[in-house]
Amino acid sequence: MRRVLIVDDEKWVRRGLIQSIGWSEYGLELAGEAENGDDAYTLALAERPDVLFLDMRMPGMDGKQLLALLSAELPELLVIVISGYSDFEYTKEAIRHKVFDYLLKPVRKEELNAVLHKACGELEQREEQQRMAAQGSGRGWFEALLDGPAAEEEAGAAGRMPPDWAGRELIACAGQSDTFTEPADWDAAGLLAGLREQLNRVRPFLFGNGGWDYEAAVLGGSARTVVLAVSARRMERDDVLRVCGILQQVLKGSGCPAASAGISQVKEQGGKLCEAVQEAVQALKGRLLGQQAVILEAGGSPAAPGFTYPSGQERMFLLALQSGSSTAAQQEYTEFHSRISLETVSAGQLQRSSLLLLYAVEKQLQAKGADFTVICGKSPAAYTEILGARNDAASVARIFTAELIPAVSGFYNRLSEKQAGKVVEEMKQQVEAYYNQALSLQGIAQSYYMNPDYLSRMFKKATGKNFIDYLTDVRIGKAKELLKLSNYKNYEIAQMVGYEDYRYFSQIFKKKLGMTIGEYRNAFTCQADLQGREEPCRNH
Template sequence: MIKVLIVDDESWTRDIIKAFGEWNELGMQIIGEAEDGQEALQLIEQLQPQIVITDMRMPGTDGVQLLQMLNEQHQHIKTVVISGYDDFQYAKHAIRYKAVDYLLKPVDPKELNNALQNCKRVLEAAQNERSPLSLDLSYSLATFKQLVRSHYNDLNLEGVTATLGHMMRELESNGVTKPAMLDQVAQELLLLLKELMKANSQESEALHADYGQEAIESCANTEAFLRGRYTNMLEQLIQHRKFKNKLNLDEVKLYMEEHYAEPVTLEQLARAFFVSKEYLSKMFKQEFGRNVTDYMLHLRMVKAKDWLLDESIPIKTIAEMAGYEDITYFYRVFKKHFGIAPGEMRKNSEV
C-alpha cells in the first residue's frame, strides 16, 4: 500500500480528504495526520510516507517551508498542495518544489482523486526507472490551470493573462523551452479553454486552435498565442453576458450548481451576469418557480443529505462542505428544509 500523510491545521479539511479519497481503489493508506510542518517532518521520519498532502497556510512551519524541506531532504516523496487562497505566490512555490498537483479549497472529490492517481503514476514511473517528461510537465501545469480556471469563471481577464504570463516565465526558468515541450503546454491550455467554454455555454467550435510552428518556437511566442486565444474567448463571454438581449437562466443555474459551497449572493450573481439583482430575482423565480436564495439552499441541502449517507464524514464537516461555517445554523436550516435533524436522518438511513 502507498502510504499517505495529511498535513493541515484545520481538522475538517483533513476529514474531507479522508472521506473523499478512494484509498482502497488506489492502493493507498493514510498513515498519519499533522497540524503543521514541524509535526509533519517528525512523522515523516517515523512513518516514511510516499505521498504528503499539505495545506499552505498553517501556524508555525507552514506549507511553503515544508515543501522546501521535503525538496531538500526527501525528494522521493510526492506532494499535493491544497490552498484556500487563489494566490500566485503559493502556485509558484508549488511549482518550484515540484508538487504533483495543486488543489483549491473547498476540495473537490474528483480533483483530489485525480491528484492521488497522478502521484501513483509518478511513483510507479520512478520504480520502473523512467521519468516521463510529458507527465512531469503536465503536473507542473496543474497549478496554473487551477488559477486560470478560477479567473476565467470569474470573468477576470486581467487575472487570466497575468497567470499565463507567470506560468510561462516560471516554466522557462525551469528549462521548458524546447518546441516539443511548448507544444504540450499549448495543447493542454487549449484543452482547458475548451472545457471552460463548454462550462460557460460557449460554442467551442468558435475556438480556432490551430497554430503554426512560429507560435510555439519560444516561451514568449507561446504566451502570446495563448493570451490571444484566452482573451478572445473571454471577451466574447463578457460581451455575451453583458449585452445580450435575454438573460440565459440556464447559465445562471449552472453557475450556481458549480459554486454552491461558496458564499454566492444574489448581488454577486447579478454582477457576474450584468443584470440588476431585481431583474435576476424576478426572472429566475418566473422560470424555475423558486427564488435564487431558495435554489442555492436546495442545492446545499441535497448535497448535505447525500453526504450524510457516508458515516465516515462528521456532520460538522458536512456543514462546512455545504457552505455553512456555523454548525448550529446548519442544523436549523437542515431541519427546516427536511423536517428532521441531520443526526436523525443519518440514524434512520442505517435502519
C-alpha cells in the first residue's frame, strides 16, 4: 500500500480530501494529516509517505520551507500542491521547486482522480525503472533497496531480499563520523571491505553461534552514512551493540576522530527493512553536539526538547546582510550559530536550523528580484544537500562564513552603492517636507529596512553631515526665514520648526549662529533700517 500525507491548515480541506480519495481503488492508505509545516515535517520523517498533498500558505513554516527541508530527507516524495486562485503566484513558486502537480481550491473530484491516477502511474514507473537498473548494474539487493522508494514488502516480492530473511528478526544500524569528512578523505569501498572483514571474524560468536546474516552499504548523497542490516533468528541486545561497536571502530580507523551509530527498533519476521533503516538514520541525527562516539537507539527520549529556533537572531542576521557589511553579518551569524550549536542541541536540529536560515536568505534575495544561484555560485538545492551532510557545528559554520555571507553581503554592498544616492536624496526631501515633525534616523532606517548605523554612515558620506546635524541646519534655516519675514513670537517659531522645548531651541540657535534669537532679530531689523539711511546703526 502506498501512503498519503495531507497537510493543510484548514480542517475542512483535509476532511474533504480524505472523503474524496478512492483509497482502495488506487491502493492508497492515509499516513496522517497535519495543520502546519512543523507538524508535517515531523510526521513525514516518521511515516515516510509516498504522496504529499500540501497547502503552500500556512502559518509558521510555510509550504515552500517544508518542501526545501523534505527534498533532502525524502527526495522521491511526490508532492501535489493545493491552493486558492489568489495564491497562484505562490503556487508558481512551488512549481519551480519541482512539485509533481497542483490542484486549485475547491478541489473537484474529477480533477483529484486525474492527479491520483497520474501519481500512481509515476510511482509504478519509477519502481520498474529501479528494478531494471538494479538487475542490470550487478549491485547487491541491499544497495538497490536503499536507493529506491519501494516498500520493503515489494522489494521482497521482486526477489531482492534473500528468502531466509523473511522469517527472522532484523535491525538496522547507521554509522557516521561525528565530524564532517571531506570527499578526499572518504574511501567508501575500502571502508565497507574493512567492515565486512571485521564482521566475518566475529560471525561464529554472535547471535546464536553464527545463525545470522548481514548486509552493508553506503547511503546515497553526500552525508556518507554507512548502513548495516542484521538478520537473525533472535536479536540479542548485547550482540547488536557489539556489531554497532565494530561499525564505529571501522569508521574511526578510516580517519574519523570519532564516530556514532544509530540503531533501529527490532523488526519481527524480517519485515519493514526500509523503516528500520530510516529509524536508524533518525536515531543517529539525535546525537547531541556535546556527545562523541555514542550509540543511540530509536524510540529514545527526544534530543533537546526545549530547543527553540532563534527567529529574532535570524532577523538581525538578515538585516546585517542587507546592510552590505560582511563584518556585521559575520558577527550576527556568530550569535545565531551560538544559539543552534549548544552541546544540548542535536545534529538534526543543527541541520534543520541551518537549512531554515538558508531559505530565509533565499527568500530575502527573491524579494529584491535577485537570483540566489547567480550570487552564491550554487543553487539552494545544492546547498540543501551540502548542509544536510554536515553534522557538526564547525563544518556548518564554514559554509556560511566562507561562502554564503561573503557572496550575499557583497551583492548587497554593490546594490547599496547604486542605491545610496537615491536613498539620501529621498531622506533630504523628507527633511525638507517634514522638518517640523519628530523625525528620527531609526524610524527612517526602519522604513527602508536598513541598519540605522549603516544608513547614518551612508548619509554622512553623501552630505558631509550626520543626520541630526543636517536636520538641525534645515530647522534653523527655516527659523531664520520666519524671524525675518514674520511677527511670530520666538516660542511659536520654535514649535513651527519642530522644537517643543523653547529653551533647547534657544541653545541650539545660539550654538549654530553665535547669537541669541533676540540678537538675530535686532540685527536683521537694524540692517533693514540702514537701507533707508545714510549712516549705519551705531548700536549694531
